[in-house]
Amino acid sequence: MNEQKWRIPANEGVGLRLERGQILRVTDVEGEQVADLVAFLADDRSERLDPGVTMDVLHAMKVKVGDMLYSNKYRPILTIIADKVGQHDFINSACRPEMYEFSYDKPKHASCYDNLNQALAPYGIPAPDQHYSFNLFMNTVIDPSGQISVERPLSKAGDYIELRAELDLIIAISACPCSESACNGFICTPIEAEIV
């Protein structure tokens, strides 16, 4: 029997296959924890979830229940079925070692980029030059002047989002390992993923 539930330890990642029609619930176990999510078509790894295209189609930086998330080739690949938080991020790429070196002088820091690459490798998906992830629970605030700040997530312990696959997908999720900023409330905690 295939595994249906994954506990992702703080600072780590996981990969899984989500068949068309299946619903994935991603839960912020302790609260204020971001989960970077990427999704590739199981039968064509050149097509993947694209937050930029999703914003273009929805004409919005926020998603709501019923919205679809789109691939780089403008196909709907996931639908939001439930969302206890309503605040996620589409504009930040996955944190990566060079970010920790640049911003915090910590070049060997764990990162979503490395977590996602490691989670995708068993599925034969090579590391891209960047992951443009859908950053669950990430609370990016843009003020009217265009200044961007990353604030504490609005998610409380047990809050979740549910996504239904519209095509067969390979998904990877990283429990963001950034404890240096408000991104994860200054402490990194686990994420739970479950096919419900």
Next chain:
Amino acid sequence: MNEQKWRIPANEGVGLRLERGQILRVTDVEGEQVADLVAFLADDRSERLDPGVTMDVLHAMKVKVGDMLYSNKYRPILTIIADKVGQHDFINSACRPEMYEFSYDKPKHASCYDNLNQALAPYGIPAPDQHYSFNLFMNTVIDPSGQISVERPLSKAGDYIELRAELDLIIAISACPCSESACNGFICTPIEAEIV
């Protein structure tokens, strides 16, 4: 002698090499015309201009004179030397055939994605699964609720931006071929590029 000035016809693209220290001026010849720009390191094509990283470093969706633009690996690769417009776009990926099919039922439409790929091919840079371009003169407006609209560019005839290379770069520019929306003021016109 290497070419130093390029007239990019409406709906087309161009590729060029910009050496470290050289300044590239990109001019909106007739006004209200977007130019999608991408840049790759000449000696490492896995490193390239990344609008998402640039927003992360600058904590801003807008750039001003003196700001640097960053690569996916958090290195400054271009500096803004002059800017007559002050309104550009970091969040839209390059338009592509699938966008025109999805939004306008025109699957064979010219696109920035194809223009950029064609311009980069002579430099041995393969087509990525998506171009995350710096969209010069593109006027993307985000309202406080997070709704996104693409308005007419603020650029007038002859307005330009100047970018200095901080490393040796391969650059491609596309005169955006979208006449279906306000993005280019509903008419596509030429762009000029010049090493000054």
